[in-house]
Amino acid sequence: MILEYKINKKELSFIPNHIYNKGYIYKDHFIFEKKKLNDFAIFIGANEEIAEKKLIAFTDHLKAHKPLVHKQIQDILKDEEKHAEYSLRFAKKNHGLFSYKIKLAKEKILSFFRHIYANSLNKFSFIFKPILISIIILISFVVYFLNLKKNITDDNVMKNIDPNSIT
Amino acid sequence: MYYIGISAYYHESSVFLTDNNGTDCFIKEESFSRIKGDKNFPQRCLKFLIKKFDLKNDNIKSICFYEKPFKSWWEIFKYSIKNPFENRDFLIHHLKNFNEGSIFFYTDINKLINISRNKIVYSSHHLSHCLYGLSVIKDVSDYVYITCDGVGEGETMSVYTIDNNFKIKKLWTNFYPDSIGLFYSTITEYLGFEINEGEFKVMSLSSFGKPIYEKELKEIFDINNFKINMDYFEFHKNPSKSFSKKLYDLFGEPYLDIREEKNFNKYADIASSAQLILEHTMKNLIKKAYDLSGKRKIVLTGGVALNCKMIHNLSKQSIFEELIVPPSPGDSGSAVGAANFAFLEKSKNKTLNFNNIYLGPEKKLINKKENKDNFFLKVNLTNDYIIEATNKLINGEVIATYYGSNEVGPRSLGNTSILCNAANHESVINLNLNLKKRQHFQPLAPILLEEDFEKYFSINKSIIKNLEWMGTLCDAKQTLYNKYNSIIHVDGTCRTQIIKDKNSITYKILKNMKNYGSDILVNTSFNISKDPVVFDLFDVYVNMKRMKIEFILMDDGLYQTKNL
Numbered sequence: 001m002i003l004e005y006k007i008n009k010k011e012l013s014f015i016p017n018h019i020y021n022k023g024y025i026y027k028d029h030f031i032f033e034k035k036k037l038n039d040f041a042i043f044i045g046a047n048e049e050i051a052e053k054k055l056i057a058f059t060d061h062l063k064a065h066k067p068l069v070h071k072q073i074q075d076i077l078k079d080e081e082k083h084a085e086y087s088l089r090f091a092k093k094n095h096g097l098f099s100y101k102i103k104l105a106k107e108k109i110l111s112f113f114r115h116i117y118a119n120s121l122n123k124f125s126f127i128f129k130p131i132l133i134s135i136i137i138l139i140s141f142v143v144y145f146l147n148l149k150k151n152i153t154d155d156n157v158m159k160n161i162d163p164n165s166i167t
Numbered sequence: 168m169y170y171i172g173i174s175a176y177y178h179e180s181s182v183f184l185t186d187n188n189g190t191d192c193f194i195k196e197e198s199f200s201r202i203k204g205d206k207n208f209p210q211r212c213l214k215f216l217i218k219k220f221d222l223k224n225d226n227i228k229s230i231c232f233y234e235k236p237f238k239s240w241w242e243i244f245k246y247s248i249k250n251p252f253e254n255r256d257f258l259i260h261h262l263k264n265f266n267e268g269s270i271f272f273y274t275d276i277n278k279l280i281n282i283s284r285n286k287i288v289y290s291s292h293h294l295s296h297c298l299y300g301l302s303v304i305k306d307v308s309d310y311v312y313i314t315c316d317g318v319g320e321g322e323t324m325s326v327y328t329i330d331n332n333f334k335i336k337k338l339w340t341n342f343y344p345d346s347i348g349l350f351y352s353t354i355t356e357y358l359g360f361e362i363n364e365g366e367f368k369v370m371s372l373s374s375f376g377k378p379i380y381e382k383e384l385k386e387i388f389d390i391n392n393f394k395i396n397m398d399y400f401e402f403h404k405n406p407s408k409s410f411s412k413k414l415y416d417l418f419g420e421p422y423l424d425i426r427e428e429k430n431f432n433k434y435a436d437i438a439s440s441a442q443l444i445l446e447h448t449m450k451n452l453i454k455k456a457y458d459l460s461g462k463r464k465i466v467l468t469g470g471v472a473l474n475c476k477m478i479h480n481l482s483k484q485s486i487f488e489e490l491i492v493p494p495s496p497g498d499s500g501s502a503v504g505a506a507n508f509a510f511l512e513k514s515k516n517k518t519l520n521f522n523n524i525y526l527g528p529e530k531k532l533i534n535k536k537e538n539k540d541n542f543f544l545k546v547n548l549t550n551d552y553i554i555e556a557t558n559k560l561i562n563g564e565v566i567a568t569y570y571g572s573n574e575v576g577p578r579s580l581g582n583t584s585i586l587c588n589a590a591n592h593e594s595v596i597n598l599n600l601n602l603k604k605r606q607h608f609q610p611l612a613p614i615l616l617e618e619d620f621e622k623y624f625s626i627n628k629s630i631i632k633n634l635e636w637m638g639t640l641c642d643a644k645q646t647l648y649n650k651y652n653s654i655i656h657v658d659g660t661c662r663t664q665i666i667k668d669k670n671s672i673t674y675k676i677l678k679n680m681k682n683y684g685s686d687i688l689v690n691t692s693f694n695i696s697k698d699p700v701v702f703d704l705f706d707v708y709v710n711m712k713r714m715k716i717e718f719i720l721m722d723d724g725l726y727q728t729k730n731l
Contacts, residue, residue: 028210030200129259133251136258140251150321154337157327163288163512166237166270 038094039103045088046107050115052080168228169220170519172506173209174295175232176269177239178363178470178498180209183506183526184216187519192216193526193575195499198702204363205699208275217280219532224282229509233501234292234320236269242321246343247403260406290508292319293469294335296496297327298511299504300466302521303493303632307331311338311460313452316469316497317348324393326456332516338459344403345395347448348471350388353400353409354441358434359422362409363470364697370476371609372425373442374658376435383417384440390447446477453486463488468504472496473577475633475662479640482627489629494524494576494636503575524636525582527573530722534704542708543719543726552725553672557679559718559725560688563591565598567693567719569707570672578637579692580664581614581673583700585716588680589613589687595653598689602714604696610656612637614690616677617665623647623687624663637664651687664690672720 032040059073092100154160169190172183180196197203199211216222244261247254273287290298293314300312312327323346326338355365358372387399399417402409415421418437423430449471457463465487472478472492482490493500503526510519547555559566564587571582585602587594599611615623626634626641633639640660647655655661666674680686693707694700695714701707711719711728719726 132259132262133255136248136251136255136262140248143245143248150340150342151337152340157291157294157335157337158333158511158515161291161294163231163290163508164285166235166272166289167241 038091041087041091041094042100042103042107045084045091046104047111048080048084048087050108050111052077052084055080168226169222170228170506170509171216171222171230172295172502172504172509173230173232173272174498174500174502174505175208175272176206176267178206179204180206180212181499181502182209182212182216183502184220184222185506185519187510189522190220191521191526192220192528192532193503193573194528195699197699201699201706203697203699208272210275210279213276213279219528222280224280224286227280227282227286229286229288229513230276230282231288231290231505231509231512232269232272233290233295233498233505234269235289236272238320239292240265240268240270242343243318243403245321250404254404257402257404257406288509288512290505292501293322293325293340294327295501295504295508296468297325297329297335297466297504298507298518299495299500300468300491300493301329301507301518302503302526303491303524304466307333307518309462310464310466310491311456311462312466312468313456314469315348315449315452315467315471316346317352318343318346319469319498323348324452326452326459328460328462333511333518339455341393344397344400345393347388347393347445348469349400349402349409350395351441351445351471351474353402353414354437356408357410357414357418357421358438359425366470367473368606368609369438370442370474371606371656372435373438373476374435374656374660375608376432376437376439378440378443379436380418380440381443384444387414388444388448390444390451393448393452442474442476445471445474446480449477450481450484450486453481453490457486465490467492468496468500470497475637475639476660478630478633478638479626479660482630482639487629489632491630491632492638494574494578494580494638497577499577500575523572524575525572525580526575529572530569533702538704539721539726542704542729542731543721544729545724546718546727547725552720552723553675553679556718556720556725557676557683560586560588560676560680561683561685563588563594564718565594565602565716567707567711567716568672569693569701569704569719570722573702574636576636577692578612578664579690579700580636581666581671581690583693584690585693585714586614586676586688586690588685589651589654589689590685592653595689598691602695602716603691608657610661611654611689611691612662612664613651613654613687614664614666614673614677615687616674617667619681619686620663620665623651624661634663634665635667637662654687654689672722676720 026034031043035043055073055077059070063070095103169184169186174181181193183193185191194212194215196207196209196212197205247257251258276282296314297312301307304310307329308331314325321343322340323343324341328336328338351366352362355369356362358369360368387396399411399414400409401411425431425434453465467490473496478490478492507519549555556566566586568581568584568586573583574580585598587598589595595611599605623644623646624641625644630639641663643655643659643661666677668674677686677688692700694710701710707719708728717727
């Protein structure tokens, strides 16, 4: 799709809804709202390190045919490095050494499982897709025979609407 | 007792609370989450309101959601399921998202506040738009109400009338997928802009081109019968792309880089043609509304009504006596319409009273006083901070404003704005391109006193009311070219705002500016492009530092940012 439509020229926004499913952030809160500051620092430190490694792999792939993008990502990487460094330094200072190491290791393990979960979503969808298609075919039969009518006009909207109904 | 209207899950989430006795509070979820156009359930807004107004089951009369949740989900699904195999990707996506939408609105509300089930009511999508329109007019029976948007509960265009006893009649409806809103959004996406965000860029871009693709686009959207040719679209079958290969074949490659002149000209021509199709369609819709109702005064709502160029061009065709587009005609403003529905549903023959268009919370309700002292330093040396602010503007300084109540619509109307002297060309360019980081083809908007309007601008009287909230364009006169050239768009128009309220700080500044021979300011919303408008003093401070704006005018003085 990127190659076909040159999607890099298209304006894109970061929409967090897309990653709720992947288990990276809480749907009802930002991470910093949910975690204590020290734990948040560990979370950032551990995950920014991982993000940095992933981005390096990604930029290596882009280096040959998108040198400008490669450079931009390199700049982002420098930031990632700083975030990780500062966060871990803060966490180290505010935790005991033992507690810091345990929590960091725990966060890395959790992150590892989050990635496994995220990467397996496509495989899950491979399994569920036929089930969903079967449901859709069933609904399509029902809809075909339902003969639903639409009201183009309404003489008394407030009288004819049921305010407690969701349909 | 409070009435609460909520709009959420599909476009900018917002909440409107009112007691219909002077307390009004309209807020958007994006103000808290800082995600532009945040469409999630507005839990942060509601938490804010619960805390500020001590909301509980006992003091809430009704909470109204702006549409029928299941109907909204089903109507789109129903269309695509006619061809289940061909549209399977969209259907699977839609089915998977069943529980992500508004179906569980009641559950979401109850997580925050224990409310009796009978206090939760559901309006209808276009009806909420229509009822929001009542906030800016007095004699409801004089008007015909047209709603036109992408889609809501399967409806794309509606025509209503309301009599003096608030009996509402729906005279006509057009249904999904025949939507001029979706047509325009698809062109927006084809040109590489974001749907729901980029439409106003297409509108600005259209002024640079010629409508040479009018004939081709008329094949795609039938302007007389309001029918869409689905061969060119994929929004019913593909959840991530709205146009089909056929549109690609017709106009060539999408998403070209418009920084290259050749691409810019081509895309400007496509935008211009799409704009023309939109205007022809709306003209025919207005004629239809007149035929059905016999009324020549119109209230236009729905996302399509945000196209102020269309409003301006339609006014030149003498097809209506008056046309009013309220400040927030899109889904976000429907929270106000939903609250109005809740009130009308209880009272049967009365709607809410609206005294002004600034329905947002006052700044003092949002912030703690100590935050002001922590981040800002009062700099006005004399008691008259208006004079000091004016001096700075005259000297070419860009000043932020943060006073009064917040605005409802997408446009900042002076209370949460960035101002600079329109006569200072360098300041205007610096503000647009460097501070706000907007595209070069997007002009900035002027703001001036009502009494000075005719000196610089001309407009058809039928749409003049919209100038109070930047709801339309107007034409620049030669006097404007002579003195304020940098605020005029390439087609000779400006999205002007007039100030009437003599007690407002903006009025006083403009009045004072005249002593220095300058009577127009540039007014742009207080945010960087793609960010939400600032809400609390933290946002104000961060945005001022990011944009390198030093001074800010608040309710009680002129302030400077501290270096923390």
